Amino acid sequence: MRQDARVLVLAGGLSYEREVSLRSGRRVADALSRANVHAELRDVDTNLLPDLIADPPDAVVFALHGGNGEDGSLRSVLDLIGIPYVGPDADAARRAWDKPTAKALLRDAGLPTPEWIALPRETFSDLGAAKLLDRIVDKLGVPLAVKPARGGSGLGVAVVRTAEELPAAMIGCFAYGDVALVEAFAPGKDIAVGVVDTGDGPRVFPAVEIEPSGDAYDFAARYNPGASTWHVPARLAPRVSEDVAAVATAAFRTLGLRDLSRIDMMVPQAGPPLVLEAKVVPGMTETSLLPMACEAAGHDLGELMAGLVDRAIARAK
Template identity: 50%
Template sequence: MSHVLVLAGGLSHERDVSLRSGRRVAEALGRAGCEAQVRDVDSGLLETLRSQAPDVVWPVLHGATGEDGALRDVLETLGVRYVGARPASCRLTWDKPVAKALVEQAGVATPAGVALSHATFRELGSTGVLDAVVGSLGLPLAVKPARGGSALGLTIVRSAAELPSAMVAAYAYGDIALIERYVSGTEVAVSIVEDHDGLPQALPAVEIVPDSGVYSYDARYTAGETEFFTPARLSPEASAAASEAALIVYAVLGHRHLSRVDLIVDESGKPWFLEANSSPGMTETSLLPMALEAAGLEAAATYAALVRRAQSD
C-alpha cells in the first residue's frame, strides 16, 4: 500500500478548485488501495513531509502555488518523489508567452499575440498602445493574464471599446497581459497520461461548448453551464491532428506523467495551441477525468499507476 500525500488548497485564486480536485484524487487513490491523505500547503508542510515520509506527493495545486515550479523545487531539494512535471517544465508552461514561443518553434500553430506588462502599458499610454494592437491583430481578440489558470481574467473582445476594460480585468490577476488574435472554431482539450512504459498517450479530445459562448471560470466549475462532447465532434483527420499537436506540446514543454493541452480546431481542421496545464483540474467537471472515462480507463487504476511511475522515476 502506497502512502500518498495529496497537496491541495494553497492561497491562489483557484484554491476552491484545488481543494475539490484534491478530494477527488484522494478518493480515487483510496479505491485503488492507496493510503491517500489531503493536506493544505502551509508552514507545517515540511515537518509533515519529514515526520510522515510519504512514498509519493501528488500536488493538485492550481495557480502560482502549484504551477510555477517553486513547490516542486522544494520537493526535489528534500528528495521527495512526486507526480507531475519537473520544476523547469512547470515554469515554461506557467508563462504563457514563453510556452507559445516554444510551441510555435516546434511547428504547432498558435494565435498571433502581444504580451504587455502593466508598466509598459502605462508608460507608453494606453490609448496609443491599444490602437496599435488592434491595428496589428485586428478584432476580435482574447485577453488574459500571461500567468494563471481557470480562465480567471479572460475576456473576449469584439470591439475596440471593450479592450480597455479587458486589460484591467487581466491586470487584476498579474502584471502581464497576453492579447491574442481570436481564432474561431471548435474548442477542445486533449489530456495526456503516460502508460506503464512511460510513453505519453493522448486521450480522446473533449469538446467544450459553454452556454455563454466563453469558457469562463463559472462555465468551467458550475455544473450545467457548459456542454461537453467526448470524443469531440471532429473529423478523424482533425482529431488526429489535435492529438498530434498535444503530444508535441507535451514533449516540447517537458511534461511528465500527465497534463492537458487546450486547442482551437478551425474550420479547416487545423489545431491552434492556446495553453497547456501541467497540473490539470481533477474535479467532477474537469476535462481529464472526462477524457479518461471516454477512453474506457478507470480513474482509480490510472491514478495509482501514475503514483507507481512517480515512485520509480
C-alpha cells in the same frame, strides 16, 4: 508497491483557485483510496515543509492549482528534500506555466499557436494605455482573447469582439496577474486533449469539445452547472481528430512534460489545430475535462493516478 505507499495529495493554498483546487484534491484522494492507495489530502500552509521533512510521504500528487502548484517552485522544494512527485519536473512546469514562454517554444518547434503579445501592467500604464491598445488592435485585429499570462480556471479571461471592449478586458485581466496575454482569437471548436505517459510514451485520451453558453470558457462557464456543454469525444472528422492528437502529443514533448497534462487547443474551420496552452495540473473536479476524457477512454481515474504514483516512486529510485 502501492499498497505500502503513503501518498500526499497537495491542494488548497492561497491562490485565486483555492476552492477549485480543494475540490480537485478531494476527488483525487478519494479516487486513489478506491484504488487501494493510502492517500491523504493536505492543504498547503507554513507547516508543510517541516511536516514533509519530519514525516516524508512516499510520493506527492499535485492538485494545487495556481502559482506554487504549477510554477515549479514547490517541485524544486520536493526535489531538494528528495520526495518524488507525479507530473513534470520544476523546469518543465515553469515553462508551461508561463503562457508566453510556452507559446514561444511551441512556435519555434513549428507548432501552430495564435499570434500574441504579452503586456506587463507597468507597460500598460507607463506608455499610455489608449495608444498601446490601438496598436495591438492594428496588429492582431479583433476578436481577441485576453487572459493572465500565468493562471488558470478561466479567471480573468475575456473574449473581445470590438476595440472598445479591450480596455475593460485588460483591467479585468490585471486583477488576476501582472502580465496580460493578448492573442488573436481564432473562431472554431474549443478542444481539450488529455495526454498521459505511463511509461510507454505519451498517448492521448479522446478530445473534449467545450461548448460554453457565453463567449468565453471562463470561471463561471467551467464550474456553474448548466453553463457549458461538453462533447466527449469531440465532434471532429477522423482526419482532424488525428491531427489534434498529433499536435497535442508534439506539444507535450516540446514542453518537456511528464506523466499527465492537458493541452488546450482551438480547431478552426480551416487550417491546422492551434495550441493555446498546456495545463501543468489539470483540474480534477466533477466538471473538469481530464477526468471526462479518462472515463471516455475506459480508464478508472484512481487506477490511472495510482499507476503514475508507482512510476514516480520508481523514477526516484
